Amino acid sequence: MNEVSAYVAEGEQDAEATVRPKRLAEFIAQHRVRDQLDLLLRGAMGRGTPPDHILLSGPPGLGKTTLANIVAAELGSGIRVTSGPAIERSGDLAAILTSLATGDVLFIDEIHRIAKPAEELLYSAMEDFRVDVVVGKGPGATAIPLDVEPFTLVGATTRSGLLTGPMRDRFGFVAHLDFYAAADLEQLLHRSARILGVPITDEGAVEIAGRSRGTPRIANRLLRRVRDYAEVRADGMVTLATAREALKVYDVDALGLDRLDRAVLRALVDSFKGGPVGLSTLAVAVGEQPDTVEEVCEPFLVRAGLLARTPRGRVATDAAWQHLGRALPAGRISAPNAPADLFASDQRFP
Numbered sequence: 001m002n003e004v005s006a007y008v009a010e011g012e013q014d015a016e017a018t019v020r021p022k023r024l025a026e027f028i029a030q031h032r033v034r035d036q037l038d039l040l041l042r043g044a045m046g047r048g049t050p051p052d053h054i055l056l057s058g059p060p061g062l063g064k065t066t067l068a069n070i071v072a073a074e075l076g077s078g079i080r081v082t083s084g085p086a087i088e089r090s091g092d093l094a095a096i097l098t099s100l101a102t103g104d105v106l107f108i109d110e111i112h113r114i115a116k117p118a119e120e121l122l123y124s125a126m127e128d129f130r131v132d133v134v135v136g137k138g139p140g141a142t143a144i145p146l147d148v149e150p151f152t153l154v155g156a157t158t159r160s161g162l163l164t165g166p167m168r169d170r171f172g173f174v175a176h177l178d179f180y181a182a183a184d185l186e187q188l189l190h191r192s193a194r195i196l197g198v199p200i201t202d203e204g205a206v207e208i209a210g211r212s213r214g215t216p217r218i219a220n221r222l223l224r225r226v227r228d229y230a231e232v233r234a235d236g237m238v239t240l241a242t243a244r245e246a247l248k249v250y251d252v253d254a255l256g257l258d259r260l261d262r263a264v265l266r267a268l269v270d271s272f273k274g275g276p277v278g279l280s281t282l283a284v285a286v287g288e289q290p291d292t293v294e295e296v297c298e299p300f301l302v303r304a305g306l307l308a309r310t311p312r313g314r315v316a317t318d319a320a321w322q323h324l325g326r327a328l329p330a331g332r333i334s335a336p337n338a339p340a341d342l343f344a345s346d347q348r349f350p
Ligand SMILES: Nc1ncnc2c1ncn2[C@@H]1O[C@H](COP(=O)(O)OP(=O)(O)OP(=O)(O)O)[C@@H](O)[C@H]1O
Pocket: 006, 007, 008, 016, 017, 019, 020, 021, 026, 027, 028, 029, 030, 059, 060, 061, 062, 063, 064, 065, 066, 067, 109, 156, 188, 216, 217, 220
């Protein structure tokens, strides 16, 4: 996994936890989602019932796990955390569900990857707070109904388009987290720097924010890398100069693209003449899993107008050729920058 991707590397989780906002009021930006959640939670607390189930979607590192923890903290409830791939058998899920206390929050990350039998069990738990646990096999199998205490499911997904209709319909509140504006990331960096005791100038924060791909987790990670550099090679202060020098060492370019992002663009432009090319072929060309290319690199490349996802495959836009410093080949049909709605549609393209 490359240095600055939006996934958390082992050993960095403590640093992440230190700066993670604990309450809604500390959660920066995403005002619409924050307001809506605030209403949902206060309404439910006023009535003394658990709020509707909540689905959070969006690219990695934008705050889904943080919001799930905030929901529990605001409700004053306990939280159980698991993930779709971790629930292999419906029995695993039944054990979790039946051990929940009244009002608990159950957070399922990557909920689109939950196994089918477990998903079906979840339907009745979400709707009727009841699960049928099947004991035995074949004609002798019996279903034992078990009660589940009223709870709130918070599901997180990077691919809401992959959720089945029945699953999506059972969430009373669905929120899509979008990439953060640079100004919001500056605010976030100042907050994190304060908590970590890192002196930072406004220009330093602007520089890091501009290269953070609209993603809080990446902003926090770059801050830690620039802090290392500032402490080892300068006087410890994060400034414009230390940020620039450090980010050069870590191979993060002016748009915030890292090695994998650039490898994807280079493969598209140099090996496939700008595309269209299918996702799996592109992933093989850069030596990564298709899921990583699709979920980690592409959302931002599309957002930055460098790559378009079309029904015929991935295409490098004119801006991608320019960003790589390549001349557009003569006779090439120009691919204008990707329209934002292609990204928002969140569909799986070939
Ligand atoms: N709105 C925000 N305000 C302040 N910090 C934030 C905000 N959103 C995210 N962060 C920070 O970014 C880090 C990553 O957030 P989080 O783990 O919630 O992302 P995620 O969307 O759940 O990603 P993944 O799906 O990969 O787990 C957190 O440690 C938190 O400190």
